[in-house]
Amino acid sequence: MILSPLKRYFYLPLSLTLLSGVAFTSLSAHAQNANSFSPEQRKEIVSIVRDALKKDPTILEDAVVSAQKARIQQKAESATKTLADKKNVLNNVLPTDGIIGNPNAKNTIVEFFDPRCPYCKKVLPELIQLAKDDKNVKIIFKVVPILGKDSELQSRAIAAAARQNGYVLMMKAIMDSKEEITEDTIKTIAKQQKLDGDRLVQDMKAASVTQALEDNVKLLRDLGIDGTPALVINASKIIPGAVSYDTLKTILKDKSAAPAESN
Structure with missing residues (x-):
């Protein structure tokens, strides 16, 4: 800018x-x-x-x-070099990541998001719709708590929900919620999504969850990304900020869009 x-x-x-x-x-x-x-x-x-x-x-x-x-x-x-170095890390779905779309799709979008980020909330429905409509796309979600303690609490809940195959369910429910998010509301939201709320709160405190969040934030910084949402297309192009469904479709059609871009 x-x-x-x-x-x-x-x-x-x-x-x-x-x-x-x-x-x-x-x-x-x-x-x-x-x-x-x-x-x-x-x-x-x-x-x-x-x-x-x-x-x-x-x-x-x-x-x-x-x-x-x-x-x-x-x-x-620098981002171009880092993307090349981190390609395997970016495209590898970790136990604390979320994924939607065709697992064997030729196009991979990795989204770094903070659950409290209003622009992340705005782009989430666009990504979900894209994954439904385009069978050549899979989307990997990596949560990064960069907006304070409330973000960390919500990020822990989302990452821990992966242990019950409920990452995307919990992510969407938390980001759609209008309530103040506490451990009690997390339990309630989890039960609404047919997850074990007590187990989820316990899993949130696991060292593996802490390490995963730290690793996600480090990867975000290594890529030179300053905020959320941030999309990495096929480990070759960084799209900072919220983008529309139509813009995403255009980017995916542009086969020449190989060099990394970053703000």
Whole structure:
């Protein structure tokens, strides 16, 4: 995401450093090293940079935009490499993951989601519908509690429900619920989904569940993903944010969409 003009100015110290560095580098090309400048010369260079910024503030904006583009490009390249390295991990359905669709489908979508994320709640019906309509798609859900303690409680319930083959049922019920989610409401919701509520609450405290959540969050960060929902298409393309059913269908049809993308 490119910064707005107002937000760019919060990066003034960084931009001054960048511009000063450019000025010093250019001038030092005519000297043996940077230490050859006298205090007076250094003072003059700083004055030139400040004067240039006053006369043409777009210099500052251009420097920030350039640095931001370089950062985004570097992040995308890093994500591409990480996706290649993590392909087997991404496409492997763990005991604490959820899965819908055709297990043998040629297209795999991995969704990282937080149960309290409103955009995750918005995209969930789209993913469920896609899996029903397209027999060439399977969707793997990896829950990541990144929105606080309530997210962790709900994430534990969802991951633990996999032990009773109730991951997707519990995920949807929790994310659709309008009630405050506590251990008691988790038990109630579990029973409504024909699961053993007492067993579920006990399983939520298992070390394997704790480790699974930690591993999911680490994988999310390793991929350079900053928020949820985030979709990984065929371990080659990252789609950040909520997307519509039609957009997902278009992405899956685009066989050339191989390079990884990330925000």
